[in-house]
Amino acid sequence: MKAIKDFAFQCGAKLSLNPEFILNRTGRYFLVNKNLRGYIQKDFYYAGTYLGKVKNGKFFPSFNLLTILARGNANKIVVDKKAAWLFICGRDIFRRGILTVRGSRKKGGHTLVMNEFGECLGFGKIVCRLDEEAKKTEVAVKNISDVGDFLRREA
Amino acid sequence: MSGKEFFVDRYEQLGWKFEDAEPTQAIRLNITNAKGKNLEERLQTAGIQLEKIPFLKTGYWIRSSKVSVGATAEYLLGFYSIQEAASQIPATLFTALKGKTMLDACAAPGGKTVQLADLMGNTGALVALDVKKRRLVALSNHLERCHVSNAVVYHLDARQASRLKLKFDKILLDVPCSGNFAADRYWFKRRTLADVERNARLQRDILAEAAACLSSDGEIVYSTCSLEPEENEVNMDWAIKHLSLQIEEIDCHGQKGLTEVFGSQLDGSVARCRRIWPAETQGFFVCKLKKLVSKR
Numbered sequence: 001m002k003a004i005k006d007f008a009f010q011c012g013a014k015l016s017l018n019p020e021f022i023l024n025r026t027g028r029y030f031l032v033n034k035n036l037r038g039y040i041q042k043d044f045y046y047a048g049t050y051l052g053k054v055k056n057g058k059f060f061p062s063f064n065l066l067t068i069l070a071r072g073n074a075n076k077i078v079v080d081k082k083a084a085w086l087f088i089c090g091r092d093i094f095r096r097g098i099l100t101v102r103g104s105r106k107k108g109g110h111t112l113v114m115n116e117f118g119e120c121l122g123f124g125k126i127v128c129r130l131d132e133e134a135k136k137t138e139v140a141v142k143n144i145s146d147v148g149d150f151l152r153r154e155a
Numbered sequence: 156m157s158g159k160e161f162f163v164d165r166y167e168q169l170g171w172k173f174e175d176a177e178p179t180q181a182i183r184l185n186i187t188n189a190k191g192k193n194l195e196e197r198l199q200t201a202g203i204q205l206e207k208i209p210f211l212k213t214g215y216w217i218r219s220s221k222v223s224v225g226a227t228a229e230y231l232l233g234f235y236s237i238q239e240a241a242s243q244i245p246a247t248l249f250t251a252l253k254g255k256t257m258l259d260a261c262a263a264p265g266g267k268t269v270q271l272a273d274l275m276g277n278t279g280a281l282v283a284l285d286v287k288k289r290r291l292v293a294l295s296n297h298l299e300r301c302h303v304s305n306a307v308v309y310h311l312d313a314r315q316a317s318r319l320k321l322k323f324d325k326i327l328l329d330v331p332c333s334g335n336f337a338a339d340r341y342w343f344k345r346r347t348l349a350d351v352e353r354n355a356r357l358q359r360d361i362l363a364e365a366a367a368c369l370s371s372d373g374e375i376v377y378s379t380c381s382l383e384p385e386e387n388e389v390n391m392d393w394a395i396k397h398l399s400l401q402i403e404e405i406d407c408h409g410q411k412g413l414t415e416v417f418g419s420q421l422d423g424s425v426a427r428c429r430r431i432w433p434a435e436t437q438g439f440f441v442c443k444l445k446k447l448v449s450k451r
Contacts, residue, residue, distance in 0.1 A: 035279070046298060067302065154296065
């Protein structure tokens with residue numbers, strides 16, 4: 001629970017979650033609603049909305065959680081078509097691929113990566129200042145996790 | 156009793172002249188996620204030529220593609236799933252799914268589970284079971300990718316579904332089956348009549364368990380991708396004779412179910428099932444069952 005909130009904070013978002021509806025199953029966290037709660041027995045494998053997992057003390061957010069954060073006021077960058085494609089192939093974002101920045105521009109922070117349609121493709125770490133003066137050819141956001149992971153998981 | 160000649164002869168006895176078939180790749184839009192996304196246009200811009208499948212509301216054939224259909228951003232964002240056309244039919248046969256308690260008894264890898272969640276609009280509860288734990292990983296990935304939020308997954312054999320002590324309004328039984336040659340080019344080399352009979356027994360066990368978990372006015376949709384009547388019409392005939400179920404009329408793609416199988420006469424209501432011989436789709440069988448209401 002704390003891991004989820006801490007991650008949201010790193011992304012510049014505030015998340016209010018009712019602990020009654022957060023389930024932890026062997027380090028994997030799920031958000032369920034009141035109705036679904038009644039169908040969940042202790043040996044469930046997956047339930048409701050998967051939020052992410054804690055492994056070796058580190059939190060790995062799910063894409064569902066990133067989508068939830070993207071609806072709020074988390075740090076976001078909107079990237080162009082080419083940068084979006086390269087990002088879901090696991091590549092970093094160059095400054096020239098960024099169309100707009102919302103929220104923190106600070107080096108070291110986390111930011112969600114959105115495509116031109118406003119869809120969340122993953123998130124990364126800001127590794128250089130995101131202002132206009134930055135070099136266009138500089139890596140600006142380092143890829144931490146992207147939706148291309150769905151393909152890589154099954155390979 | 157095996158081999159291509161043996162099975163082709165059986166199909167001819169059932170009234171179908173064998174011809175090789177290669178199913179066309181198909182996708183299904185996940186309406187809950189794709190609403191307002193102008194998906195058809197986006198995919199066409201990406202170089203994917205779609206054609207609406209006439210017998211499905213949300214299904215499209217892939218006529219040509221310059222990219223891998225399973226690697227687009229739209230796919231990874233859960234806007235559509237790659238799902239063979241005939242296998243899109245079973246989930247559409249349920250009536251009024253929203254807010255219901257649903258069981259997908261043999262769920263992995265989850266194509267139909269995601270389709271059910273979509274038809275339910277992520278409301279109610281969708282309990283998904285699979286007996287093989289390693290297949291639950293693929294199921295979970297599918298649920299995450301498509302942003303399903305109303306499912307609960309258990310590592311459980313469908314034959315033990317009553318352990319959950321739940322009653323279900325709707326049950327999908329897309330049961331383990333022998334498959335068909337259109338989906339497996341080595342099918343004739345691999346399969347024997349003994350396999351078919353073993354699968355048919357397993358399917359009956361699953362049917363019996365599902366009937367025990369069904370609420371009083373509940374519905375079961377039974378499907379296989381087998382062409383063998385022992386796994387299809389013969390099992391449906393057995394179900395209505397042993398499980399207080401009746402076969403419902405359905406309006407979908409396919410031919411009427413067989414009522415005479417290798418000289419044996421089945422109940423006339425088995426004709427309400429649908430049998431799909433392989434052509435542009437793979438081979439498939441589907442039937443809708445409802446609990447028999449006792450007359451007082």
